[in-house]
Amino acid sequence: MIDGKVGSPCVLEIENLTVRRGNYVAVEQVSFEIFSGTNTAIVGPNGAGKSTLIRAALGLIPYESGQVKILGRSLNKLGKRWEKIGYIPQKFSFDRYFPLTVEELVALALPKSAFWKSRERKIWVQQALVKVNLENQSHQRIGTLSGGELKRVLLAYCAAVPRKLIILDEALSEVDAKGEVEFAELLNKLQREQGFAILQISHDLDLVSRYCDRVLCLNRQILCQGSPRETLSMENIQAVYGSTLIRYFHSH
Numbered sequence: 098m099i100d101g102k103v104g105s106p107c108v109l110e111i112e113n114l115t116v117r118r119g120n121y122v123a124v125e126q127v128s129f130e131i132f133s134g135t136n137t138a139i140v141g142p143n144g145a146g147k148s149t150l151i152r153a154a155l156g157l158i159p160y161e162s163g164q165v166k167i168l169g170r171s172l173n174k175l176g177k178r179w180e181k182i183g184y185i186p187q188k189f190s191f192d193r194y195f196p197l198t199v200e201e202l203v204a205l206a207l208p209k210s211a212f213w214k215s216r217e218r219k220i221w222v223q224q225a226l227v228k229v230n231l232e233n234q235s236h237q238r239i240g241t242l243s244g245g246e247l248k249r250v251l252l253a254y255c256a257a258v259p260r261k262l263i264i265l266d267e268a269l270s271e272v273d274a275k276g277e278v279e280f281a282e283l284l285n286k287l288q289r290e291q292g293f294a295i296l297q298i299s300h301d302l303d304l305v306s307r308y309c310d311r312v313l314c315l316n317r318q319i320l321c322q323g324s325p326r327e328t329l330s331m332e333n334i335q336a337v338y339g340s341t342l343i344r345y346f347h348s349h
Protein backbone atom coordinates (compact mmCIF):
# COMPACT_ATOMS: atom_id res chain seq x y z
CA MET A 98 0.00 0.00 0.00
CA ILE A 99 1.50 3.37 -1.03
CA ASP A 100 -0.96 5.68 0.69
CA GLY A 101 -4.71 6.30 0.48
CA LYS A 102 -7.54 6.19 2.98
CA VAL A 103 -6.59 3.97 5.87
CA GLY A 104 -8.46 0.68 5.62
CA SER A 105 -10.25 1.49 2.34
CA PRO A 106 -10.06 -1.19 -0.37
CA CYS A 107 -7.82 -0.86 -3.38
CA VAL A 108 -9.92 -0.56 -6.56
CA LEU A 109 -7.08 -0.25 -9.06
CA GLU A 110 -3.55 -1.58 -8.75
CA ILE A 111 -0.92 -0.90 -11.41
CA GLU A 112 2.47 -2.51 -11.05
CA ASN A 113 5.52 -1.82 -13.23
CA LEU A 114 3.37 -1.09 -16.27
CA THR A 115 5.19 -0.49 -19.54
CA VAL A 116 3.23 0.39 -22.68
CA ARG A 117 4.65 0.78 -26.16
CA ARG A 118 2.99 2.76 -28.98
CA GLY A 119 4.68 1.53 -32.13
CA ASN A 120 8.41 1.72 -31.42
CA TYR A 121 7.97 4.35 -28.74
CA VAL A 122 7.81 3.50 -25.02
CA ALA A 123 4.97 5.83 -23.97
CA VAL A 124 4.65 4.55 -20.38
CA GLU A 125 7.59 3.05 -18.53
CA GLN A 126 7.56 1.03 -15.31
CA VAL A 127 4.63 2.86 -13.75
CA SER A 128 3.20 1.69 -10.40
CA PHE A 129 0.42 3.16 -8.27
CA GLU A 130 -2.76 2.23 -6.44
CA ILE A 131 -6.18 3.85 -6.28
CA PHE A 132 -8.24 3.44 -3.12
CA SER A 133 -11.98 3.52 -2.65
CA GLY A 134 -13.44 6.99 -2.19
CA THR A 135 -10.30 8.88 -3.26
CA ASN A 136 -9.94 11.42 -6.08
CA THR A 137 -6.63 11.14 -7.95
CA ALA A 138 -5.42 13.31 -10.82
CA ILE A 139 -2.82 12.36 -13.40
CA VAL A 140 -1.07 15.51 -14.62
CA GLY A 141 1.71 15.98 -17.13
CA PRO A 142 2.53 17.67 -20.45
CA ASN A 143 1.10 16.72 -23.86
CA GLY A 144 2.46 13.38 -24.99
CA ALA A 145 3.40 12.33 -21.43
CA GLY A 146 1.54 9.03 -21.80
CA LYS A 147 -1.47 9.88 -19.62
CA SER A 148 -4.15 8.57 -22.01
CA THR A 149 -1.97 5.61 -22.93
CA LEU A 150 -1.69 4.71 -19.26
CA ILE A 151 -5.41 4.71 -18.53
CA ARG A 152 -6.30 3.00 -21.82
CA ALA A 153 -3.88 0.19 -20.97
CA ALA A 154 -5.27 0.05 -17.42
CA LEU A 155 -8.74 -0.44 -18.90
CA GLY A 156 -7.56 -3.11 -21.33
CA LEU A 157 -8.38 -0.92 -24.34
CA ILE A 158 -4.81 -1.20 -25.66
CA PRO A 159 -2.26 -3.91 -24.85
CA TYR A 160 0.67 -3.38 -22.51
CA GLU A 161 4.12 -4.80 -22.90
CA SER A 162 4.84 -5.77 -19.30
CA GLY A 163 3.59 -5.27 -15.78
CA GLN A 164 0.34 -6.01 -14.06
CA VAL A 165 -3.08 -4.39 -13.78
CA LYS A 166 -5.68 -5.39 -11.22
CA ILE A 167 -9.13 -3.90 -10.95
CA LEU A 168 -11.15 -4.74 -7.83
CA GLY A 169 -8.47 -7.28 -6.95
CA ARG A 170 -8.68 -9.19 -10.24
CA SER A 171 -6.72 -9.22 -13.45
CA LEU A 172 -8.59 -7.69 -16.40
CA ASN A 173 -9.45 -10.99 -18.10
CA LYS A 174 -11.06 -12.26 -14.89
CA LEU A 175 -13.18 -9.20 -14.21
CA GLY A 176 -16.35 -10.49 -15.92
CA LYS A 177 -19.51 -8.70 -14.73
CA ARG A 178 -17.42 -6.55 -12.39
CA TRP A 179 -16.65 -4.37 -15.44
CA GLU A 180 -20.06 -2.83 -14.72
CA LYS A 181 -18.52 -1.31 -11.58
CA ILE A 182 -16.14 0.77 -13.68
CA GLY A 183 -17.19 4.00 -15.42
CA TYR A 184 -15.12 5.67 -18.15
CA ILE A 185 -15.45 9.06 -19.81
CA PRO A 186 -13.09 9.27 -22.80
CA GLN A 187 -11.23 12.34 -24.02
CA LYS A 188 -13.29 12.47 -27.21
CA PHE A 189 -16.78 11.09 -27.74
CA SER A 190 -17.14 11.18 -31.51
CA PHE A 191 -20.38 10.31 -33.27
CA ASP A 192 -22.51 11.46 -36.18
CA ARG A 193 -24.31 14.59 -34.94
CA TYR A 194 -27.45 13.45 -36.79
CA PHE A 195 -27.54 10.04 -35.10
CA PRO A 196 -31.08 9.87 -33.68
CA LEU A 197 -30.28 8.99 -30.07
CA THR A 198 -31.75 11.00 -27.22
CA VAL A 199 -30.17 11.88 -23.89
CA GLU A 200 -32.38 9.42 -21.98
CA GLU A 201 -31.72 6.63 -24.49
CA LEU A 202 -27.97 7.05 -24.08
CA VAL A 203 -28.14 7.00 -20.27
CA ALA A 204 -30.45 3.96 -20.39
CA LEU A 205 -27.63 1.99 -22.06
CA ALA A 206 -25.88 1.96 -18.66
CA LEU A 207 -28.71 0.04 -17.01
CA PRO A 208 -28.69 -3.73 -16.55
CA LYS A 209 -29.58 -5.47 -19.80
CA SER A 210 -32.35 -7.50 -18.16
CA ALA A 211 -34.44 -4.43 -17.36
CA PHE A 212 -37.18 -3.70 -19.93
CA TRP A 213 -36.71 -0.35 -21.71
CA LYS A 214 -40.32 0.83 -21.59
CA SER A 215 -40.78 -0.11 -17.97
CA ARG A 216 -41.71 2.64 -15.55
CA GLU A 217 -38.79 1.79 -13.24
CA ARG A 218 -36.32 2.17 -16.07
CA LYS A 219 -37.66 5.61 -17.01
CA ILE A 220 -37.53 6.73 -13.38
CA TRP A 221 -33.99 5.40 -13.00
CA VAL A 222 -32.81 7.35 -16.05
CA GLN A 223 -34.62 10.51 -14.96
CA GLN A 224 -33.00 10.29 -11.52
CA ALA A 225 -29.57 10.02 -13.13
CA LEU A 226 -30.31 13.12 -15.25
CA VAL A 227 -31.49 15.08 -12.20
CA LYS A 228 -28.08 14.36 -10.64
CA VAL A 229 -26.36 16.24 -13.47
CA ASN A 230 -29.01 18.99 -13.89
CA LEU A 231 -30.19 17.72 -17.28
CA GLU A 232 -33.66 16.46 -16.36
CA ASN A 233 -35.32 18.94 -18.73
CA GLN A 234 -33.30 17.76 -21.73
CA SER A 235 -34.05 14.04 -21.54
CA HIS A 236 -35.74 13.99 -24.99
CA GLN A 237 -33.10 16.10 -26.72
CA ARG A 238 -30.93 14.41 -29.34
CA ILE A 239 -27.34 14.03 -28.18
CA GLY A 240 -26.11 15.63 -31.44
CA THR A 241 -27.69 18.95 -30.43
CA LEU A 242 -26.01 19.19 -27.02
CA SER A 243 -23.17 21.56 -26.16
CA GLY A 244 -19.78 20.07 -25.25
CA GLY A 245 -20.40 20.67 -21.53
CA GLU A 246 -23.90 19.16 -21.65
CA LEU A 247 -22.62 16.08 -23.45
CA LYS A 248 -19.97 15.54 -20.78
CA ARG A 249 -22.69 15.77 -18.13
CA VAL A 250 -24.76 13.16 -20.01
CA LEU A 251 -21.72 10.86 -19.94
CA LEU A 252 -21.40 11.54 -16.22
CA ALA A 253 -25.08 10.58 -15.78
CA TYR A 254 -24.32 7.40 -17.76
CA CYS A 255 -21.51 6.63 -15.29
CA ALA A 256 -23.51 7.51 -12.18
CA ALA A 257 -26.75 5.78 -13.25
CA VAL A 258 -25.55 2.51 -11.73
CA PRO A 259 -23.33 1.91 -8.68
CA ARG A 260 -19.65 2.23 -9.61
CA LYS A 261 -16.48 1.55 -7.64
CA LEU A 262 -14.25 3.61 -9.93
CA ILE A 263 -14.83 6.32 -12.53
CA ILE A 264 -11.96 7.11 -14.90
CA LEU A 265 -12.04 10.40 -16.79
CA ASP A 266 -9.63 11.20 -19.61
CA GLU A 267 -9.58 14.99 -19.81
CA ALA A 268 -13.35 15.10 -19.40
CA LEU A 269 -13.28 18.86 -19.52
CA SER A 270 -11.48 19.45 -22.79
CA GLU A 271 -13.74 21.59 -24.98
CA VAL A 272 -15.69 22.81 -21.94
CA ASP A 273 -15.62 26.50 -20.92
CA ALA A 274 -14.40 27.68 -17.50
CA LYS A 275 -17.92 27.87 -16.01
CA GLY A 276 -18.77 24.39 -17.35
CA GLU A 277 -15.52 23.04 -15.89
CA VAL A 278 -16.33 24.21 -12.39
CA GLU A 279 -19.94 23.01 -12.70
CA PHE A 280 -18.77 19.56 -13.82
CA ALA A 281 -16.14 19.34 -11.06
CA GLU A 282 -18.78 20.26 -8.44
CA LEU A 283 -21.21 17.63 -9.78
CA LEU A 284 -18.54 14.96 -9.87
CA ASN A 285 -17.52 15.82 -6.31
CA LYS A 286 -21.15 15.73 -5.09
CA LEU A 287 -21.79 12.36 -6.77
CA GLN A 288 -18.61 10.98 -5.26
CA ARG A 289 -19.71 12.04 -1.75
CA GLU A 290 -23.13 10.41 -2.32
CA GLN A 291 -21.95 7.20 -3.98
CA GLY A 292 -18.42 6.72 -2.62
CA PHE A 293 -16.69 5.73 -5.88
CA ALA A 294 -13.03 6.40 -6.49
CA ILE A 295 -12.02 8.84 -9.25
CA LEU A 296 -8.98 8.68 -11.49
CA GLN A 297 -8.87 11.67 -13.80
CA ILE A 298 -6.47 13.17 -16.28
CA SER A 299 -6.51 16.93 -15.97
CA HIS A 300 -4.63 19.93 -17.29
CA ASP A 301 -6.35 22.28 -14.85
CA LEU A 302 -4.00 22.43 -11.87
CA ASP A 303 -6.30 24.84 -10.05
CA LEU A 304 -9.23 22.38 -10.14
CA VAL A 305 -6.85 19.53 -9.27
CA SER A 306 -5.70 21.44 -6.15
CA ARG A 307 -9.28 22.16 -5.19
CA TYR A 308 -10.91 18.76 -5.68
CA CYS A 309 -8.29 15.99 -5.76
CA ASP A 310 -6.67 14.41 -2.75
CA ARG A 311 -3.79 12.89 -4.67
CA VAL A 312 -1.75 13.78 -7.76
CA LEU A 313 0.44 11.62 -9.97
CA CYS A 314 2.88 13.67 -12.04
CA LEU A 315 3.61 11.69 -15.19
CA ASN A 316 6.07 12.16 -17.98
CA ARG A 317 6.42 8.64 -19.32
CA GLN A 318 7.38 7.65 -15.77
CA ILE A 319 5.87 8.87 -12.51
CA LEU A 320 8.05 11.81 -11.49
CA CYS A 321 6.32 12.45 -8.18
CA GLN A 322 3.10 11.65 -6.37
CA GLY A 323 1.34 12.79 -3.22
CA SER A 324 -1.18 15.39 -2.07
CA PRO A 325 -1.70 18.46 -4.32
CA ARG A 326 0.18 20.57 -1.77
CA GLU A 327 3.18 18.24 -1.89
CA THR A 328 3.25 17.64 -5.63
CA LEU A 329 2.17 20.92 -7.22
CA SER A 330 5.14 22.95 -5.98
CA MET A 331 6.84 25.29 -8.47
CA GLU A 332 9.87 23.01 -8.43
CA ASN A 333 7.86 19.91 -9.34
CA ILE A 334 5.79 21.74 -11.96
CA GLN A 335 8.99 22.95 -13.59
CA ALA A 336 10.40 19.42 -13.57
CA VAL A 337 7.21 17.96 -15.07
CA TYR A 338 6.19 20.68 -17.55
CA GLY A 339 9.35 22.67 -18.18
CA SER A 340 9.76 26.44 -17.95
CA THR A 341 6.85 27.51 -20.23
CA LEU A 342 4.24 26.71 -17.62
CA ILE A 343 6.28 28.42 -14.92
CA ARG A 344 6.15 31.64 -16.99
CA TYR A 345 2.35 31.20 -17.22
CA PHE A 346 2.06 30.74 -13.46
CA HIS A 347 4.11 33.84 -12.74
CA SER A 348 2.01 35.98 -15.10
CA HIS A 349 -1.35 34.97 -13.45
Ligand SMILES: Nc1ncnc2c1ncn2[C@@H]1O[C@H](COP(=O)(O)OP(=O)(O)OP(=O)(O)O)[C@@H](O)[C@H]1O
Nearest residue numbers: 118119121123141142143144145146147148149150
Ligand atom coordinates in the same frame (compact mmCIF):
# COMPACT_ATOMS: atom_id res chain seq x y z
N1 LIG B 1 -1.64 4.99 -31.80
C1 LIG B 1 -0.44 5.50 -31.57
N2 LIG B 1 0.62 5.16 -32.36
C2 LIG B 1 1.86 5.64 -32.16
N3 LIG B 1 2.15 6.51 -31.16
C3 LIG B 1 1.15 6.89 -30.35
C4 LIG B 1 -0.19 6.40 -30.51
N4 LIG B 1 -0.96 6.95 -29.55
C5 LIG B 1 -0.12 7.73 -28.82
N5 LIG B 1 1.11 7.70 -29.29
C6 LIG B 1 2.28 8.42 -28.76
O1 LIG B 1 2.46 8.04 -27.40
C7 LIG B 1 2.82 9.18 -26.63
C8 LIG B 1 1.85 9.35 -25.49
O2 LIG B 1 0.58 9.76 -26.01
P1 LIG B 1 -0.67 10.01 -25.05
O3 LIG B 1 -1.84 10.34 -25.91
O4 LIG B 1 -0.80 8.88 -24.11
O5 LIG B 1 -0.18 11.29 -24.23
P2 LIG B 1 -1.03 12.25 -23.28
O6 LIG B 1 -0.19 12.51 -22.09
O7 LIG B 1 -2.38 11.68 -23.01
O8 LIG B 1 -1.11 13.56 -24.15
P3 LIG B 1 -2.23 14.74 -24.24
O9 LIG B 1 -2.12 15.52 -22.97
O10 LIG B 1 -1.77 15.53 -25.42
O11 LIG B 1 -3.57 14.10 -24.44
C9 LIG B 1 2.86 10.36 -27.59
O12 LIG B 1 4.19 10.60 -27.97
C10 LIG B 1 2.03 9.91 -28.76
O13 LIG B 1 2.49 10.49 -29.96
